[in-house]
Amino acid sequence: MSRLIWPYYTCTFFRRQSQYGLQSWYRYFIPDSYASVGIWNSRLSNDIFRSISVRDHGLEILRKINSGKIVSPLDYDIFANKLDELDVMSLDFVEEVIMSYMNTQAAVDVRDSTSHAFIRGYLNFREVDRLLKLIESRSKTGIFVDFASAVLMMDVFLRKGEWNSAVAVSWELCLQEYFSLENVKPLVFATSLFSCIKSIENDSFLVKESQPEDDREIEQKLVPYVRNPNYDNFFDIKRPKLKTGYTLLHLSHVLNSRCSLFQTTPVWKSLSKHVDSFRLMMRIFGLALSEQCDKLLVEIRKVDESAIQLGGLDPTVVKKLISIVDTCETRSDDSSLKPGEPQVPSVSDVKSVQNELLIFTTCGMSNV
Numbered sequence: 001m002s003r004l005i006w007p008y009y010t011c012t013f014f015r016r017q018s019q020y021g022l023q024s025w026y027r028y029f030i031p032d033s034y035a036s037v038g039i040w041n042s043r044l045s046n047d048i049f050r051s052i053s054v055r056d057h058g059l060e061i062l063r064k065i066n067s068g069k070i071v072s073p074l075d076y077d078i079f080a081n082k083l084d085e086l087d088v089m090s091l092d093f094v095e096e097v098i099m100s101y102m103n104t105q106a107a108v109d110v111r112d113s114t115s116h117a118f119i120r121g122y123l124n125f126r127e128v129d130r131l132l133k134l135i136e137s138r139s140k141t142g143i144f145v146d147f148a149s150a151v152l153m154m155d156v157f158l159r160k161g162e163w164n165s166a167v168a169v170s171w172e173l174c175l176q177e178y179f180s181l182e183n184v185k186p187l188v189f190a191t192s193l194f195s196c197i198k199s200i201e202n203d204s205f206l207v208k209e210s211q212p213e214d215d216r217e218i219e220q221k222l223v224p225y226v227r228n229p230n231y232d233n234f235f236d237i238k239r240p241k242l243k244t245g246y247t248l249l250h251l252s253h254v255l256n257s258r259c260s261l262f263q264t265t266p267v268w269k270s271l272s273k274h275v276d277s278f279r280l281m282m283r284i285f286g287l288a289l290s291e292q293c294d295k296l297l298v299e300i301r302k303v304d305e306s307a308i309q310l311g312g313l314d315p316t317v318v319k320k321l322i323s324i325v326d327t328c329e330t331r332s333d334d335s336s337l338k339p340g341e342p343q344v345p346s347v348s349d350v351k352s353v354q355n356e357l358l359i360f361t362t363c364g365m366s367n368v
Contacts, residue, residue, distance in 0.1 A: 030151065030152075030155040030187075030191070034151065034152070034155075035152060040120065041084075043081065044081070044082075044084070048078065049078065049081065049082060052078060052082065053085070054079060054082035054083065054085045054086060055085070055086065055090075055093075057075070057078065057079050057082065058079055058093060058094070058097045061075060061076065061079060061097055061100075061101065062096065062097060062100055065100045065101065065103075065104060066100075070104075070105075070106055071101065071104065071106055072106065073106055073109045073110050073111055073114070076101055076106075076110060076114060077110075077111050077113060077114045077117065079097060080114045080115075080117035080118045080121065081117045083117070083118070083120075083121030083122075083124075083125075084121065084124060087125075088125050088127060091122075091125065091127065091130065094121075095134070095141075098118070098134070098141050098142070098143070099140060099141065101142075102140060102141060102142045107142055110142055112144075112146065115142070115143045115144050115145070115146070115149075116146055116148070116149050118131075118134075118143050119131060119135075119143065119145065119149040119152070119153070120149070120152075122134075123152060123153070123156065128153060128156045128157065128165075129162075129165070131153070132153070132165055132168060132169065135169075135172055136168070136172075138172075144172070144176065145169060145172050145173060145176075147173070147178065147185050147188045150169050150170065150172065150173055150188060150191075151185075151187060151188055151191050153166075153169045154166045154169050154170065154191045154192070154195055155191070157169065157195075158191075158194065158195060158198065163195060163198045163199040163202055163204040164199060164204045164205065164240040164243075164244075166191075166195035166198070166199075167192075167195045167196055167199050167205075167240065167243050167244050167247060168240070168243060169195075170191075170192035170195055170196070170247050171237075171243040171246070171247055173188070173192070174246060174247055174250045175234070175235065179250040179251065179253065179254050180250075180253075182258065183261075184254055184258065184261055186261060186262055186265050186267070189251060189254060189261075189262075190267075192247060192251060193248075193251050193282075195247075196244050196247055196248050196251070196285075199240070199244050200244065200285065200289075200320065200324075203323075204240065205239075205240045205241035205243075205244045205289065206241065206327060228339075228340050229338075229340040229341050230340045231340055231341055231342050233342070233343055234246075241289050241291075241324075241327070242289065242290055242291070244289045245285070245286045245287065245288065245289025245290030245291070245292075246286065246289075246290050247286075248282050248283075248285055248286030248289065249282075249283065249286035249287070249290065251282060251286075252279050252282035252283040252286055255275065255278070255279045255282065256279055259272075259275060280299065280302065280303065281317075283299055284296065284299050284300065284303070284321070285321070285324075287299060288321055288324045288325055288353075289324055291328045291329065291343075291344070291345055292343075292345075293325070293328065293345040293349035293350055293352070293353050294345070294349060296325075296353055297349075297352055297353055297356060300353065300356045300357065301356070303360075315361065318357055318360045318361050319361075321357055322354060322357050322358075325350060325353050325354055325357070326350075326354070328344075328345055328350050329342075329344050329345075330344060330345055330346060330347045330349075330350055331344045331345070331346055331347070332346070332347060333346045333347055333348050
């Protein structure tokens with residue numbers, strides 16, 4: 001059933017008769033066997049795990065850190081792998097160990113398996129939202145997703161209908177430049193793409209995260225210098241809309257440069273027929289969501305040449321694109337982009353894209 005995602009969305013982008021619905025098939029997308037729970041749990045049968053109490057081991061780690069002693073990455077890895085002995089009420093204790101260890105010199109040698117073990121532990125506790133916050137605070141926690149744990153996390157969020165959170169997990173892979181690798185896993189690609197699509201369908205990216213009220217009094221001090229704003233348009237991205245857009249751009253690049261990854265999968269038969277149009281529309285939605293109006297205008301004009309013959313874009317798709325562009329944060333035409341600040345399009349840039357999209361609306365009505 002998972003292969004239906006490709007022909008469905010290829011048909012949706014252009015004016016074609018849709019063949020498939022996506023309301024109830026997701027439960028077949030990631031099988032329960034993917035987690036390999038039995039194999040994962042079998043590692044605890046090793047003698048090195050049996051003889052250790054995770055609570056006592058964690059307390060010993062904290063004692064050594066507080067007394068200035070070295071805790072080896074192996075001891076820390078053992079702690080991460082024994083989380084199943086604890087309960088949800090112990091997560092504050094777990095996070096105290098995590099934060100404390102990340103402030104030691106030994107943290108630079110932490111194994112990749114340690115992050116995976118922590119992620120598995122939190123998933124077993126059904127604390128995936130709390131886990132995502134730890135991952136997004138990676139500079140303090142040292143917890144990074146790998147491709148397997150990312151799929152497990154996205155699957156949980158997708159089943160819960162938390163589309164923004166699913167995209168946020170995929171975005172963590174983008175930050176690690178996972179989609180620039182030669183051996184991107186098709187399942188990771190498909191799950192990431194599905195997360196973006198559901199976010200677009202449900203307009204989840206428009207939901208703004210609530211900011212806690214800051215009642216602290218502002219204290220002014222004299223300082224030697226004031227730091228200039230620093231926004232790198234990548235690691236500093238926080239808005240769900242931008243994460244969705246840039247994730248789609250990463251995925252479209254995979255489809256553009258490494259189609260061979262999918263040629264051995266069952267989906268390739270349906271994907272290969274529409275790969276060019278599909279890739280183009282992924283890029284268009286990616287640019288719209290990432291608010292790169294200048295580049296978006298160029299791509300839309302490419303559609304003028306290739307898609308009009310098919311009867312134009314589907315009106316639903318055009319309407320969705322217009323609604324996305326309407327939500328762009330803008331700057332006045334007489335203001336210039338400043339270094340270190342978010343790259344916001346001008347009002348006229350947004351208007352140009354809107355006018356271009358209206359052409360498709362006109363073409364669509366004339367072909368009805």
